[in-house]
Every structure is written in structure tokens, then in C-alpha cells.
Amino acid sequence: MIIFKTIKGINNFLDKYRKEEKIIGYVPTMGALHAGHVSLIENCKGNSDLTVCSIFVNPTQFNDQNDFDNYPQTIEKDIQLLYETGCDVLFLPSAAELYPANEILESYQLGFLETILEGKYRPGHFQGVCQVVNRLLKIVKPHRLFMGQKDYQQCMVISKLLELTNSTVHLIICPTVREESGLAKSSRNVRLSETDNSKATIIYQALLFAKDHISSIPILEIESKMKADLLRNGFDTIDYIAFCDAGSLTPITAYSSKDNVIVLIAATIKNVRLIDNLILN
Ligand code: AMP
Numbered sequence: 001m002i003i004f005k006t007i008k009g010i011n012n013f014l015d016k017y018r019k020e021e022k023i024i025g026y027v028p029t030m031g032a033l034h035a036g037h038v039s040l041i042e043n044c045k046g047n048s049d050l051t052v053c054s055i056f057v058n059p060t061q062f063n064d065q066n067d068f069d070n071y072p073q074t075i076e077k078d079i080q081l082l083y084e085t086g087c088d089v090l091f092l093p094s095a096a097e098l099y100p101a102n103e104i105l106e107s108y109q110l111g112f113l114e115t116i117l118e119g120k121y122r123p124g125h126f127q128g129v130c131q132v133v134n135r136l137l138k139i140v141k142p143h144r145l146f147m148g149q150k151d152y153q154q155c156m157v158i159s160k161l162l163e164l165t166n167s168t169v170h171l172i173i174c175p176t177v178r179e180e181s182g183l184a185k186s187s188r189n190v191r192l193s194e195t196d197n198s199k200a201t202i203i204y205q206a207l208l209f210a211k212d213h214i215s216s217i218p219i220l221e222i223e224s225k226m227k228a229d230l231l232r233n234g235f236d237t238i239d240y241i242a243f244c245d246a247g248s249l250t251p252i253t254a255y256s257s258k259d260n261v262i263v264l265i266a267a268t269i270k271n272v273r274l275i276d277n278l279i280l281n
Pocket residue numbers: 028029030031035036037039040146147148149150151174175176177178184185186187
């Protein structure tokens with residue numbers, strides 16, 4: 001695996017592959033890598049000639065400075081894991097490299113998508129995501145981009161970004177990887193105590209409850225049972241439990257078998273905010 005820290009360095013290297021018309025696959029991450037990231041790298045390896053990963057904790061997508069300051073950083077372990085997974089190229093830019101001083105940040109017309117769910121609870125978050133992903137895409141110029149369903153709304157935002165920028169990059173959404181308990185793997189899980197990690201599995205159980213009962217119990221009733229279960233199991237706050245159309249993320253209040261429904265959750269346990277989702281049919 002070759003590591004680059006500068007745009008010039010990675011560009012010179014990738015140019016050779018571009019000229020040979022090799023398929024470049026790309027996995028952007030913020031590090032603190034786990035099995036979810038590894039599955040993206042493996043998917044990328046299976047669908048590309050060259051696998052590029054980047055690690056950059058992007059300051060512009062954090063609406064909470066404390067969350068940014070406490071974001072886990074495990075770079076030595078990450079490099080080892082990527083090497084063992086067979087990643088070809090790792091891009092490790094500095095903030096100065098990605099965000100040159102005096103450069104004006106672009107604003108993206110994301111519309112409805114950034115007014116709901118994560119967009120509502122983390123103002124400016126998706127603008128920051130688009131700013132960094134657009135910059136990284138211009139540098140790596142991949143053919144294929146691999147992202148996780150765990151961040152479902154983010155996948156939809158990136159799909160919108162690709163549309164807004166007339167990009168030909170093909171977005172491939174990979175399934176959520178979970179711990180044996182069902183808890184979705186997340187870099188933030190390391191901030192959970194053993195007890196809270198075990199309590200947090202209620203999120204997945206609640207998602208499964210929704211899947212099992214969507215056609216037999218009214219959505220409002222399912223939602224209030226899920227809320228009660230989360231709060232009873234140690235969650236301090238619930239930002240949302242939302243039943244939405246999986247294609248548009250518009251809310252669904254009454255289920256019809258023709259609907260393609262996704263349920264999405266964001267909730268906080270002991271200052272650790274977790275998100276997860278499940279497609280119900
Ligand atoms: P992050 O490092 O959290 O920015 O995530 C980088 C990429 O990994 C994003 O596309 C995430 O959706 C994806 N990812 C994070 N957790 C998981 C997971 N448990 N399963 C699959 N993909 C994931």
C-alpha cells in the first residue's frame with residue numbers, strides 16, 4: 001500500500017492508472033476504522049482495478065466542536081488494517097492541503113434532503129460533507145465510490161451532489177456491518193462503556209420490531225413502542241425515529257404494501273450519538 005499526503009503526489013501516481021484506463025474505486029473515511037470500513041474496502045477491491053481509501057477527519061461537517069475534538073483517531077492501527085485488507089492507496093491529506101486558506105467554501109443546493117433528520121439535528125453537516133467529498137472526488141477522480149448504508153441520508157446527499165456536479169462517478173451503497181449483538185459498527189462505539197454498548201443494541205432490536213410489525217400495527221404505535229424501549233434501556237435522548245419513503249425520505253404515516261419504507265433512528269446514550277436504519281420491505 002502506498003501512502004500519499006499531498007494532492008500532487010497522489011495525482012501523479014493515479015495519472016498512470018487513468019491513462020491505462022484502469023477502474024479506480026474509492027472509499028472516503030474519517031478513520032478509526034472498523035469492520036464496516038473493511039467491508040467497503042473489500043467491496044471496492046472486488047469491483048475496481050485500484051482501491052483508494054482516504055482518512056481525513058473533516059472539520060467542516062462537525063456542527064459540534066466537542067464531537068470534532070473527541071473524534072477517535074487511531075491512525076497507526078488504521079494503516080495496518082488497510083494494509084492487511086489489501087488497500088492499494090491511502091490518501092492522508094492535511095486540513096491545509098484540502099482547505100487552502102482564503103478559499104471560499106461552496107454552497108450546495110441540497111433542498112429538502114438537508115432540512116430533515118440529520119440535516120435538521122446537525123445544521124450545516126451535509127454542506128460540510130459535500131464540501132469535503134467534492135474536493136476529494138476532484139482529486140481522486142474515481143470511477144466508483146463506495147459508501148455505507150449505515151449513513152443512509154448521507155448516501156442520498158452524495159447521490160444529489162453527483163447529480164448537481166454532473167458527475168459520472170458511480171455510487172455503490174454497501175450493507176451495514178453489525179456487531180454480533182446487532183449494534184451497527186461505528187467509530188463512535190469505542191466511546192461507549194461495555195454496559196452502554198450492550199444497552200445500545202436496543203436500537204437494532206427496535207428496528208427489527210418495526211420490520212416485523214410494519215404491516216400489522218399502525219406506524220404511530222410502533223414508533224411510540226420503539227421510543228419507550230430506547231428510553232427504558234438507557235438512551236437519554238432520541239432525536240428522531242422516522243418512517244420514510246426509502247427513495248425520497250419523505251415521511252410515511254400510514255403503511256401500504258406498495259411503499260418502500262425505511263426506518264431511521266438517531267439517539268444518544270451517555271453523550272454518544274448513534275444512528276442506524278433498516279429498510280422494512
Ligand atoms: P466514516 O469514517 O464514519 O465517515 O465512514 C466512512 C464510510 O464508512 C461511510 O461511507 C460510512 O457509511 C461507512 N460505514 C460506517 N459504518 C459502517 C458500517 N457499520 N457498515 C458499513 N459501512 C459503514
